[in-house]
Amino acid sequence: MRLKNKTTIISGGAQGLGAAMARRFAEEGAIVFIGDLKAEAGNATVKEIKNKGGKAFFLPLDVTSDDSWKSAMEAIEKETGRLDVLINNAGINIREPIEVMKAENFDAMLAVNVKGPFLGTKHAIPLLRRGGGGSIINISSICGLIGHQYTPEAYTVTKGALTLLTKSIAVRYAKDNIRCNSIHPSTVDTPLMQELFKNPDRKKERLGEVPLGRLATETDVANTALFLASGEASFLNGVAIPVDGGTTAD
Numbered sequence: 001m002r003l004k005n006k007t008t009i010i011s012g013g014a015q016g017l018g019a020a021m022a023r024r025f026a027e028e029g030a031i032v033f034i035g036d037l038k039a040e041a042g043n044a045t046v047k048e049i050k051n052k053g054g055k056a057f058f059l060p061l062d063v064t065s066d067d068s069w070k071s072a073m074e075a076i077e078k079e080t081g082r083l084d085v086l087i088n089n090a091g092i093n094i095r096e097p098i099e100v101m102k103a104e105n106f107d108a109m110l111a112v113n114v115k116g117p118f119l120g121t122k123h124a125i126p127l128l129r130r131g132g133g134g135s136i137i138n139i140s141s142i143c144g145l146i147g148h149q150y151t152p153e154a155y156t157v158t159k160g161a162l163t164l165l166t167k168s169i170a171v172r173y174a175k176d177n178i179r180c181n182s183i184h185p186s187t188v189d190t191p192l193m194q195e196l197f198k199n200p201d202r203k204k205e206r207l208g209e210v211p212l213g214r215l216a217t218e219t220d221v222a223n224t225a226l227f228l229a230s231g232e233a234s235f236l237n238g239v240a241i242p243v244d245g246g247t248t249a250d
Contacts, residue, residue: 012090133177
């Protein structure tokens with residue numbers, strides 16, 4: 001197993017992409033902590049993992065709260081005594097273009113998409129350091145690498161900030177054997193996107209920008225995160241990995 005007994009916390013891990021990563025990591029032997037505000041969904045994912053023989057726990061987590069992150073790390077240390085992997089996955093996208101974006105909506109996106117990973121990293125570093133190092137994985141977006149014509153500007157701002165936060169952490173904390181990398185998916189095939197694709201024009205525009213001609217899957221992203229968390233990626237640090245079928249290759 002590639003992550004046997006590696007303690008991992010995934011923010012926004014209750015459902016969707018976060019849950020897919022939780023399940024994949026558990027399959028490879030990780031002890032997974034799902035941090036989320038959605039207790040019912042989070043506990044359902046924990047139950048699913050345990051039913052398949054994995055190890056998982058649910059932690060109530062408000063990623064915008066300093067105290068919430070502190071409590072989560074204390075709970076992890078009490079349970080396992082260490083932390084090996086932090087995945088900053090929680091994120092939101094309020095789809096308003098810049099001309100009509102409400103200031104409070106922009107603030108909300110900054111709080112979840114930027115402040116959340118900032119605080120998670122802040123509180124994870126001491127625990128990672130005490131364990132001899134580890135891996136921080138930030139789930140960004142192709143919008144953290146390029147301007148994207150179908151995505152509101154505010155989202156691009158937050159994901160761009162996350163890209164450079166990743167690189168800043170990578171160079172400062174490499175001395176502690178803490179690696180920090182980011183994953184940049186293109187459109188991921190989720191139930192939310194399937195709802196959007198009921199509009200055939202939306203489906204055509206999204207598929208048309210991907211040279212491989214399909215959407216990213218949750219498994220595509222989860223496998224990339226698994227690689228970055230594993231010893232196989234021990235010399236990857238400060239890297240932004242597009243999981244996009246070639247979308248950003250132009």
